[in-house]
Amino acid sequence: MDRSAGFQTTCIHGGSGRNPLGHVAAPICQSTSFEFPDTAEGARRAGDIAADEFYGRWGSTNAREFEALVASLEGADAAVCASSGLAIISMVAHAFLNPGDHLLAVHQCYSETKILLESLARQMSVEATFVDSANLRNFADAIRPNTTLVFVETPANPALGIVDIAGVAELVRGQSTPPVFAVDSTFATPYNQHPLSLGADVVLHSATKYLGGHSDVVAGVSAGKADPLWRIRERFSYHGPHLDPFAAWLLSRGVRTLGLRMQRHNENALVLATFLESHGKVERVYYPMLPSHPQHALAARQMTGGGGMICFEVRGGMDAALQLISSVETIKLAVSLGGVTSLITHPASMTHNLLPREEREAAGITDGMLRFSVGVEDAEDLQTDLEKALAAT
Ligand SMILES: Cc1ncc(COP(=O)(O)O)c(C=O)c1O
Numbered sequence: 001m002d003r004s005a006g007f008q009t010t011c012i013h014g015g016s017g018r019n020p021l022g023h024v025a026a027p028i029c030q031s032t033s034f035e036f037p038d039t040a041e042g043a044r045r046a047g048d049i050a051a052d053e054f055y056g057r058w059g060s061t062n063a064r065e066f067e068a069l070v071a072s073l074e075g076a077d078a079a080v081c082a083s084s085g086l087a088i089i090s091m092v093a094h095a096f097l098n099p100g101d102h103l104l105a106v107h108q109c110y111s112e113t114k115i116l117l118e119s120l121a122r123q124m125s126v127e128a129t130f131v132d133s134a135n136l137r138n139f140a141d142a143i144r145p146n147t148t149l150v151f152v153e154t155p156a157n158p159a160l161g162i163v164d165i166a167g168v169a170e171l172v173r174g175q176s177t178p179p180v181f182a183v184d185s186t187f188a189t190p191y192n193q194h195p196l197s198l199g200a201d202v203v204l205h206s207a208t209k210y211l212g213g214h215s216d217v218v219a220g221v222s223a224g225k226a227d228p229l230w231r232i233r234e235r236f237s238y239h240g241p242h243l244d245p246f247a248a249w250l251l252s253r254g255v256r257t258l259g260l261r262m263q264r265h266n267e268n269a270l271v272l273a274t275f276l277e278s279h280g281k282v283e284r285v286y287y288p289m290l291p292s293h294p295q296h297a298l299a300a301r302q303m304t305g306g307g308g309m310i311c312f313e314v315r316g317g318m319d320a321a322l323q324l325i326s327s328v329e330t331i332k333l334a335v336s337l338g339g340v341t342s343l344i345t346h347p348a349s350m351t352h353n354l355l356p357r358e359e360r361e362a363a364g365i366t367d368g369m370l371r372f373s374v375g376v377e378d379a380e381d382l383q384t385d386l387e388k389a390l391a392a393t
Contacts, residue, residue, distance in 0.1 A: 006259075007073070007190075007191060007258075007259045008258075008259030008260065010072050010073055011069075011073065011255055011256055011257070011258045011259050012256050014068070014069050014072035014073060015065050015068045015069040015072065015252070016064060016065055016068035017068075018065075025253075026062065026065060026249065026252060028062060028245055028246055028249045029060060029061040029062060029245055030245055030246070031056075032055065032056030033055060033056070034053040034054060034055075049230075049233055049234060049236070049237055050064075050233060052064045056242065057236075057237060057240050057242055058236070058237055058242075059236070059242055059243075060242070060243075060244075060245040060248060061245070062245040062246070062248035062249045062252070063081050063242065063243050063245065063248040065248065065252055066081055066221070066243075066248045066249075066251045066252045066255070067079040067080055067081050067221065067223075069252055069255050070190075070205075070207075070211070070221050070223050070255070071223050073190040073255070073258070074190050074194065074195075074196055074203050074223040074224075075194060075196055075197060076196055076203070076223035076224050076225070076229070077224070077225050077226040077229065078223065078224070078225075078226055078229040078230070078233075079221055079222065079223035079224075079229065080221070080222055080223075080229060080232055080233045080236065081207065081219060081220065081221040081243045081248065081251070082219065082220045082221070082222075082236075082241040082242065082243060083218065083219065083220070083241045083242065083243050083244070083247070084206070084208065084218050084219060084220050084241075085110075085184075085186065085204075085205065085206025085207065085208055085209075085218075085219070085220035086112055086113070086116055086206075086220065087220050087241035088204050088205075088220030088221060088222050088232075088241075089113055089116060089117070089151075089184070089204065089220070090116060090120065090239075090241070091222075091232050091235045091236065091239065091241060092149070092151070092182050092202060092204060092222060092232055093116070093117060093120045093121075093149065093151075094120070094235045094239065095180075095228070095231040095232045095234070095235055096148050096149040096179070096180045096182075096228075096231070097120070097121070097124055097126045097148060097149055098124065098126070098148070099124055099125040099126065100125065100126075100146065101124075101126050101127075101146055101147070101148040101149070102126065102127045102128070102129070102144045102146045102147040102148065103117065103121050103126050103127070103128040103129070103147070103148070103149050103151065104128075104129050104131065104139065104142050104143055104144075104147050104149070104150045104151070104179070105117050105128060105129070105130050105131075105150075105151040105152070106130060106131055106132075106133035106151070106152050106153060106156070106163065107130050107131065107132055107133065107359070107362040107363045108132070108133045108134075108153065108156035108159065108161040108163075108363050108364060109152075109153040109156055109157065109184065109363070110153065110157040110184075110186075110206075110351075111351065111352040111353075111354050111355045111363075112354065113153065113184065114130065114355065114359070114363075115354060115355070117151065129142045130362075132362070133152060133153075133154070133156065133161055133162075133163045134161055134162075134294070134295065136164050136167045136168065136171070139167075139168055139171055140171055143171060143172075143175065143179075145175070145176065145177065147175070147179045148179045148180065149179055149180050149182065150168060150172055150179050150180070150181045150182070151182050151184070152165075152168060152181075152182075152183055152184070153183070153184035153186070153187075154183060154184075154185070154187075154188070154193075155187040155188060155288055155299070155303075155307065155309065156187075156363070157186070157187065157309075157337075157351070157371075158309075158311050158347040158351065158352065158365060158369065158371040159286055159311050159363065159364035159365055159369065160187070160286045160287065160288055160293070160309060160310075160311050161295070161364060162288060162293075162295040162298050162299045162302075162303075163183075164298055164302070165183060165193075165195050165198040165199065165200055165302055166198045166199055166302065168181060168199075169181055169198060169199025169200055170199065172199075173199065180201045180202060180228050181199070181200045181201050181202070182200065182201065182202040182203075182204060182222075183195035183200045183202070183203050183204070184204050184205070184206075185203050185204070185205060186204075186205045186206045186209050186210070186338070187209075187307050187309050187337075188303055188307055189205070189210045189211065189258065189262055189307070190203075190258075191210075191258060191259055191262035191263075191266075191304070191305065192262065192266070192303045192304050192305040192306070192307050193302060193303045193304070196223070196224060196225075198302060200224070201224050201225055201228050202222050202223070202224035202225075202228050202229070202232070203222065203223050203224060204220065204221065204222035204223075205220065205221050205222075206219075206220055206338075207219035207220055207221045207251055208220075208336065208338070209336070209337050209338025209339070210258065210261070210262065210265070210308070210338035211251055211254060211255055211258065211338075212250060212251050212254040212338075212339075213254040213255075213257065213258065213261055213338065213339055213340060214250075214254060214339055214340055215336060215339035215340075215341060215343075216250060217247045217250045217251060217254070218247070219243050219247055219248075219251055221251075261340065261376055262305065262307075262308075263305075264376040265307060265308030265374060265375075265376060266289075266305035266306060266307065266308070267379070268308065268374045268375070268376065268377075268379045268382065269287065269306055269307065269308045269309065269310055269374040270287070270289055270290075270306060271379045271383070272310060272372070272374055272379060272382055272383060272386065273285050273287035273289070273290050273306075273310045273312075274290070275383050275386070276310065276312050276386070277290060277292065279390060280315075281314060281315050281316075281320075281390045281393060282312055282313070282314055282315065282390070283312075283313040283314060283315050283368070284312060284313045285310065285311075285312045286310070286311040286312065287306055287309075287310050287311075288300075288303060288306040288307070289303075289305070289306030290306075308337075308338065308373060308374045308375070309337060309371065309372070309373055309374070310371075310372040310374060311369055311370070311371050311372070312369070312370055312372065313366060313368045313369050313370070314368060314370065314390070314393055315393075316368070316393060317367060317368040318346075318348070318367040318368050320368070320393040321346055321367075321368045321369070321370050322346060323392060323393045324344075324370065324389045324390060324392070324393050325344050325345070325346060325370060325389075327388065327389035327392040327393075328344060328385050328386070328389045329385055329388075330342065330377060330381055330382060330384075330385040331343065331344050331372070331375075331382060331385050331386070331389075332344070333345070335350055335351050336373070337371070337373035338373060339373070339375065340375050340376045340377075341375045341377075342372070342373060342374055342375035342377060342382055343372075343373045343375070344370060344371070344372050344373070345370070345371050345373075346369075346370060346371075347360075347365050347369055347370075347371050348360060348365055348366070348367045348369065351371065352365050
């Protein structure tokens with residue numbers, strides 16, 4: 001389709017365009033095997049790691065459709081999807097790390113991303129350095145001639161730290177052997193941020209979150225330039241993290257409304273972040289589009305909207321925070337994020353509890369902090385719910 005089309009038009013009409021029967025809603029193809037017209041074609045597909053009509057572990061028609069859709073939204077040459085966000089991060093790490101290499105990553109990221117990268121690095125005899133992502137200087141000090149992968153998450157889960165994507169990309173390009181630069185853009189989505197146009201090589205998402213958007217599918221996806229994407233895809237046929245066709249179909253369906261949902265997530269979150277910041281019982285609010293965010297200027301430069309995630313601290317610390325999340329009604333007490341339903345969680349004891357305290361502190365996570373995934377309900381109803389819950393603290 002026309003690459004200059006608007007975001008929401010691309011959500012609806014982007015993709016492979018392969019639709020010989022003229023389906024408006026794509027069919028689900030569950031077949032794991034495909035009859036070859038002749039032996040030569042069988043041999044050709046066996047040698048093509050991107051063949052969708054070969055064997056289910058190579059991918060499926062529905063997965064290819066979702067991948068093409070994400071590639072068009074990210075302005076990428078190609079995309080590859082996996083059975084979870086962590087599975088795609090694992091494939092990225094396997095694609096670009098070998099014994100003796102160096103991994104440069106960040107403290108400010110999803111807890112299990114850090115645990116995964118640390119443990120893979122140990123097993124692969126790769127040295128790993130995790131830096132405070134707020135300061136570009138930390139990347140410059142830590143990068144080495146043998147750094148092969150630079151991995152960042154922005155905005156970061158849960159405290160919404162922002163990484164200067166263009167700044168890191170410039171540093172990476174200045175190396176004699178430039179490492180691959182990968183950005184986890186889950187919180188931003190392609191609606192609010194385009195890491196590839198800022199110089200990243202690979203962008204990835206936990207598609208479980210905004211891309212799916214309805215809290216009913218677990219998946220991951222990465223998109224980028226042809227060469228790094230090919231190297232990621234090469235890992236798939238023998239690691240086997242492929243996405244089930246029905247899950248891929250749900251994701252393509254979710255993406256059809258991504259622009260509409262993100263517009264509402266952005267609007268709702270800005271209203272509620274502003275409300276929380278003005279409330280006497282709230283100590284601190286982190287939201288990239290609030291001028292009080294320590295990296296607001298950077299966020300405003302590289303993002304077109306703040307997204308639907310807010311992090312905040314209630315006066316009274318952990319007890320008050322736990323009391324608040326026990327009192328909400330419309331907003332649900334649950335982990336995960338990015339769906340149409342508003343969810344609230346306590347990172348220190350729920351999503352980031354596997355990290356030791358000092359690592360949580362390095363990631364900017366305090367005991368009294370709450371992570372609020374603002375859904376697409378009416379903002380006034382969410383505000384009323386928060387007002388009542390704050391009154392109960
Ligand atoms: C920013 C980010 N990246 C990756 C992941 C992992 O994704 P998944 O849970 O789909 O494996 C998460 C999960 O919360 C996340 O928040």
